[in-house]
Amino acid sequence: xxxxxxxxxxxxxxxxxxxxxxxxxxxxxxxxxxxxxxxxxxxxxxxxxxxxxxxxxxxxxxxxxxxxxxxxxxxxxxxxxxxxxxxxxxxxxxxxxxxxxxxxxxxxxxxxxxxxxxxxxxxxxxxxxxxxxxxxxxxxxxxxxxxxxxxxxxxxxxxxxxxxxxxxxxxxxxxxxxxxxxxxxxxxxxxxxxxxxxxxxxxxxxxxxxxxxxxx
Numbered sequence: 001x002x003x004x005x006x007x008x009x010x011x012x013x014x015x016x017x018x019x020x021x022x023x024x025x026x027x028x029x030x031x032x033x034x035x036x037x038x039x040x041x042x043x044x045x046x047x048x049x050x051x052x053x054x055x056x057x058x059x060x061x062x063x064x065x066x067x068x069x070x071x072x073x074x075x076x077x078x079x080x081x082x083x084x085x086x087x088x089x090x091x092x093x094x095x096x097x098x099x100x101x102x103x104x105x106x107x108x109x110x111x112x113x114x115x116x117x118x119x120x121x122x123x124x125x126x127x128x129x130x131x132x133x134x135x136x137x138x139x140x141x142x143x144x145x146x147x148x149x150x151x152x153x154x155x156x157x158x159x160x161x162x163x164x165x166x167x168x169x170x171x172x173x174x175x176x177x178x179x180x181x182x183x184x185x186x187x188x189x190x191x192x193x194x195x196x197x198x199x200x201x202x203x204x205x206x207x208x209x210x211x212x213x214x215x216x
Contacts, residue, residue, distance in 0.1 A: 002126045004119040005143040005161060010110070012139040026050045028110040029160060031080075036104055041085040044071070048078040100132060101125040107160040116143070116161060158212045163205035166191065166198060 026048045033043040065086045072080040102121025109116050119129055126145070133140060143161075156164055169191060174181025184202075188195040 001120060002123055002145060002147060004121075004126050004129070004145050005107075006117045006119070006133075007141045007143050008115040008117070008138065010113050010115060024049055024051070025110050030106055030108040031158075033105065033108075039086075042083060044080065044082055046074070046078070046080050048074075100128045102129060106157065107162075107164075109160060118161070155209050155212050158208050159205050163201050163208070166193075166201045167205045170202060 028045055028047045030043050030045040033041075035042045067084045067086075069082045070079050071082055074080065100121075102119055102125035105118050105120050107116060107118055119126065121129065159167065170176060170187055173187055173190065175184070175187055182190075184199050185195045188198040191198065
């Protein structure tokens with residue numbers, strides 16, 4: 001199996017329907033896909049809207065194919081939600097996945113005006129997936145293409161790309177050794193990051209791993 005990570009500028013996704021909704025998003029992260037086929041796309045995500053005066057109803061607008069239910073309101077404009085998109089919406093988002101094969105998996109996120117998508121499939125499926133996007137005229141950047149080194153059952157699947165990268169780097173550099181071989185400031189410098197941002201990503205990654213392992 002191959003793991004493909006793509007990055008899109010929001011402005012380059014105009015060929016997809018409902019792109020106006022993307023312009024309202026400050027950040028979005030899919031935490032878990034529940035169903036992803038030609039009939040339905042559903043899952044749980046965190047979403048933060050650009051305007052603190054907006055709400056989920058404003059974001060959905062009049063789209064009858066998209067359903068969202070708030071699970072938790074984190075702060076003004078930020079929510080954890082359950083989402084479900086019916087067939088006509090799924091057909092465009094899934095790039096006709098029944099014919100292509102493979103899976104859209106996490107991490108799947110929007111941040112800083114960019115969409116990052118992860119695709120898991122055989123070499124032939126990856127080729128078909130990229131060809132489909134080229135046929136649709138969707139500009140994209142290949143962030144990485146490599147053998148999938150962990151399965152869907154791996155705890156690492158619950159982390160975002162950035163969280164996984166930082167956590168693995170921290171482990172390899174000796175951040176978790178006793179005694180530590182490197183502190184957060186030194187690690188942040190190696191990764192060209194602000195120390196406080198690195199610590200925040202590590203804490204979020206550690207919490208996700210604990211939740212997955214402890215089941216709560």
